[in-house]
Amino acid sequence: MKTVRLLISGTVQGVWYRGWTRREAIQRGLHGWVRNRSDGRVEALLSGPNEQVDDLVKACQIGPPAASVSGIEVSSEQTPPPAGFTQQPDYTVD
Template sequence: MSDHVPRSTVRVVISGRVQGVWYRGWTVGEAAAAGLDGWVRNRSDGTVEAVFSGPSDRVAAMIEACRDGPPAARVTGIECFDDTDPPAQSGFLQRPTL
């Protein structure tokens, strides 16, 4: 892969029925398969928060995939924030609930 591939880092907050439906596990699998760095966690307000970092086209595809999520999820909204620093670690992790 070329060093000139545009990269981006985006933090997303996903709302709807996204907890208790394997959303975090699904996100880890999908993001890792796409070669993205970052993390995902549940938030105490019932949303799921994630940071995706990698080639811009793969980050955009991951955000689109999150609009559906795993089969039991019912996503009602996604907010994207591009003011996030890239994660310190490589790979994709599941973090504890915030």
């Protein structure tokens, strides 16, 4: 089991990236959340079996058809999220 935080850059807002991520995470049996950030990136927390998490991280490098991903920062997290996968409200970055 692993938990990672993703910060996805590029054309990732307004292109159904969050909805796509939620659908893909649920299909893989992952837990966590996804949200837009005020800096134009999408942030996601993914938790589950190593192989499924790695598979979604790889898929996030492409994203949904209208997206254009320019980069992903991946960092390990120690605390897994509650069960389920949600689309969170937008997050304002200071």
